[in-house]
Amino acid sequence: MTERPDLPATIAVLGAGSWGTTFAKVVADAHPEVQVRLWARRPEVAEEINTHHRNAKYLKDIVLPGNVVASADVADVVVDAPLVVLAVPAQTLRPQLASWKPLLDPEAVVVSLMKGLERGSDARMSEVIKEELGLSDDRVAVISGPNLAMEIARKEPTASVVACTDEDVAQWIARLCTAAYFRPYTNPDVTGVEIGGIVKNVIALCVGICDGKGMGDNTKATVITRGLAETTRLTLALGGDVQTMAGLAGLGDLVATCSSPLSRNHTAGRLLGEGLTLDEVSEQMTQTAEGIKSGRAVLDLATKLGVDMPITEAVVAVLEGEIAVEELAPRLLARELKSEGELQ
Numbered sequence: 001m002t003e004r005p006d007l008p009a010t011i012a013v014l015g016a017g018s019w020g021t022t023f024a025k026v027v028a029d030a031h032p033e034v035q036v037r038l039w040a041r042r043p044e045v046a047e048e049i050n051t052h053h054r055n056a057k058y059l060k061d062i063v064l065p066g067n068v069v070a071s072a073d074v075a076d077v078v079v080d081a082p083l084v085v086l087a088v089p090a091q092t093l094r095p096q097l098a099s100w101k102p103l104l105d106p107e108a109v110v111v112s113l114m115k116g117l118e119r120g121s122d123a124r125m126s127e128v129i130k131e132e133l134g135l136s137d138d139r140v141a142v143i144s145g146p147n148l149a150m151e152i153a154r155k156e157p158t159a160s161v162v163a164c165t166d167e168d169v170a171q172w173i174a175r176l177c178t179a180a181y182f183r184p185y186t187n188p189d190v191t192g193v194e195i196g197g198i199v200k201n202v203i204a205l206c207v208g209i210c211d212g213k214g215m216g217d218n219t220k221a222t223v224i225t226r227g228l229a230e231t232t233r234l235t236l237a238l239g240g241d242v243q244t245m246a247g248l249a250g251l252g253d254l255v256a257t258c259s260s261p262l263s264r265n266h267t268a269g270r271l272l273g274e275g276l277t278l279d280e281v282s283e284q285m286t287q288t289a290e291g292i293k294s295g296r297a298v299l300d301l302a303t304k305l306g307v308d309m310p311i312t313e314a315v316v317a318v319l320e321g322e323i324a325v326e327e328l329a330p331r332l333l334a335r336e337l338k339s340e341g342e343l344q
């Protein structure tokens with residue numbers, strides 16, 4: 001096994017949006033002696049972080065600790081970093097990895113914070129990372145859970161999941177990101193943890209649409225519960241663990257995202273429900289709502305595997321203009337009756 005310093009001198013976070021910046025802050029708060037280097041796509045964002053310790057576009061007036069340092073040059077950020085954390089929009093990851101590959105430390109562990117499925121390949125982000133960087137399972141981890149960035153940036157108590165097939169690596173990462181307000185659990189089920197984070201965005205779009213149409217809490221609870229059922233079916237078909245679905249990366253994230261006005265996916269759904277077109281919603285959204293693009297990939301993957309995902313199917317039909325938002329609930333309610341316990 002590779003010897004890794006328990007507390008590295010530096011770690012790298014690529015992507016200075018809401019979650020990348022917040023995660024950098026978590027590690028920096030937890031370990032003031034570690035330099036957390038953050039890659040920002042735009043030099044002015046790096047400049048603002050270094051000069052004013054703020055990233056106002058994404059985190060308003062939150063003050064970042066002094067040991068978060070930013071750069072718009074990836075090479076500067078990843079040099080000698082034994083841990084590289086990725087937080088860019090899922091659909092943009094693959095081409096960026098190709099250009100980052102020669103810059104990474106050859107022994108680095110790579111962590112995905114992303115909750116999207118790649119369109120076309122239907123690949124999870126951990127799979128894209130392994131393919132593009134040529135890494136083995138024990139060098140790739142995923143962090144996912146009920147983790148609305150703004151709440152964590154405000155130091156509100158939050159738990160999460162670090163998933164890696166190698167328990168030592170998962171524990172190492174968990175120790176690095178354990179802060180007074182952030183408690184990670186470990187889980188070897190990378191597939192289940194990732195699928196939970198991906199599909200909840202599509203389910204949150206559905207809940208948002210229902211909220212936008214003025215529907216109440218019975219509707220919301222129904223969509224969340226049946227959303228969890230279809231997420232579980234997909235997870236099991238991919239070899240994931242049913243128990244993960246009852247945990248933070250399954251039910252936990254689904255509840256947080258479907259309930260919170262901070263959620264971009266929930267917000268995008270609500271705007272659709274209020275009558276905006278998808279183009280108008282996209283114009284209003286200044287941050288990534290992964291479900292909008294991942295919905296189609298989730299549906300394609302489910303179809304390939306013969307998994308029934310009626311809520312995802314209905315949301316994709318809305319996103320692709322096949323049905324109006326008014327038709328979403330009637331379409332779901334008109335389905336053939338079945339037993340609640342059926343997992344296929």
Ligand SMILES: NC(=O)c1ccc[n+]([C@@H]2O[C@H](COP(=O)([O-])OP(=O)(O)OC[C@H]3O[C@@H](n4cnc5c(N)ncnc54)[C@H](O)[C@@H]3O)[C@@H](O)[C@H]2O)c1
Nearest residue numbers: 016017018019020041087088092114115147148149287288
């Ligand atoms: N924000 C949250 O609360 C949260 C929590 C958990 C997981 N996530 C996941 O983390 C990932 C990143 O989300 P975020 O909230 O930080 O997104 P964001 O929209 O706030 O920021 C995205 C960042 O990626 C950068 N970027 C790099 N390459 C890009 C490109 N080609 N096109 C557009 N932007 C590019 C942007 O400049 C920006 O800094 C997503 O997969 C999301 O689902 C977000």
Ligand SMILES: O=P(O)(O)OC[C@H](O)CO
Nearest residue numbers: 145146147148263264265
């Ligand atoms: O704002 P959203 O909808 O991308 O959700 C953020 C996080 O994934 C919640 O855990």
